[in-house]
Amino acid sequence: MPVGTRVEYIALQDIRRVEPGEDLAALIGQSLAGMSLELQRGDILVIAQKIVSKSEGRYVRLSDVEPSPAALELAATVGKDPRFLEVVLRESSEVVKTRPNVVIAAHRLGFVMANAGIDQSNIEHREGEERVLLLPKDPDGSAQRLKVALDAAGDLNLGIIINDSFGRPWRNGVVGVAIGAAGIPSLLSQIGVPDMFGRAMRVTEIAIADEIAGAASLLMGQAGQGMPIILVRGLTLDGPVLPAAALARPKSQDMFR
Incomplete structure (x- = not known):
């Protein structure tokens, strides 16, 4: 103890x-x-x-991401950038729950969390280029x-x-x-x-x-x-x-x- x-x-x-x-x-x-x-x-x-x-170096540039049909379908439901959602799907084993502007996903490591832990806050977006940061x-x-x-x-x-x-x-x-x-x-x-x-x-x-x-x-x-x-x-x-x-x-x- x-x-x-x-x-x-x-x-x-x-x-x-x-x-x-x-x-x-x-x-x-x-x-x-x-x-x-x-x-x-x-x-x-x-x-x-x-x-x-x-x-x-766990950055991903959204300009490098091509959304899949699944990401496009999810984007139509939740209203998020389909490129961002493509990264979420790549890092996830399962989408658990969605509603407008919310995606709860099971990360491949087992954590159930918003957007599979992928974030855009508190990171630099250099020269106007949008990036996201993945979990380790x-x-x-x-x-x-x-x-x-x-x-x-x-x-x-x-x-x-x-x-x-x-x-x-x-x-x-x-x-x-x-x-x-x-x-x-x-x-x-x-x-x-x-x-x-x-x-x-x-x-x-x-x-x-x-x-x-x-x-x-x-x-x-x-x-x-x-x-x-x-x-x-x-x-x-x-x-x-x-x-x-x-x-x-x-x-x-x-x-x-």
């Missing part, structure tokens, strides 16, 4: 605009040095999905590579979370959730653990990575705040390491699809 009575969330400062090929570990090191901070064993870093995708190809792999690079500085055993903003079926507004993770128990089972009255819990699982990501999003913001990396300190997690992929509910267990 999480252990600690005090947890700090620290937004790293002076993070420049990330370009394809950017070394995020070096970027983090520069920011920490500028703030006179050093990573400590067990620290967790929450990284905004957008800068991970940008560093991996393998967010858990991206988190693991960053962990390895940062752990190399010492005996740190860091946790890494890549977070994104998701809407929820029964609630208004978006919250931060983990789409990639390394070095932490993203999903922690409490099945069989006694509650405060000694009764064994039967179904409880805690989405640890999502809870950490959601709190980090308070500092990151959703618009132009420019704080895409959050250092989390003081939280000790005891449980088997699991990637964020463990958080995606299989369709066979989904009561609403």
Whole structure:
């Protein structure tokens, strides 16, 4: 279980605009040095999905996209750019729900989200050329590579979370959730653990990575705040390491699809 009575969330400062090929570990090191901070064993870093995708060059120019018949048909229903929808369909395994100006899709990685996580906000559209940004190809792999690079500085055993903003079926507004993770128990089972009255819990699982990501999003913001990396300190997690992929509910267990 999480252990600690005090947890700090620290937004790293002076993070420049990330370009394809950017070394995020070096970027983090520069920011920490500028703030006179050093990573400590067990620290967790929450990284905004957008800068991970940008560093991996996950851009698509809409001028390069030829809409398929399926994208054209979907565009007639929802009123979105058929080129944009073509990219959504390419990244999706299933269109779950639509209405005018809304497409909820199951991303090929298992996440069910608006537009399969494809976005045009907070990215540069150079010389008037429209671009979209895709999710990382393998967010858990991206988190693991960053962990390895940062752990190399010492005996740190860091946790890494890549977070994104998701809407929820029964609630208004978006919250931060983990789409990639390394070095932490993203999903922690409490099945069989006694509650405060000694009764064994039967179904409880805690989405640890999502809870950490959601709190980090308070500092990151959703618009132009420019704080895409959050250092989390003081939280000790005891449980088997699991990637964020463990958080995606299989369709066979989904009561609403």
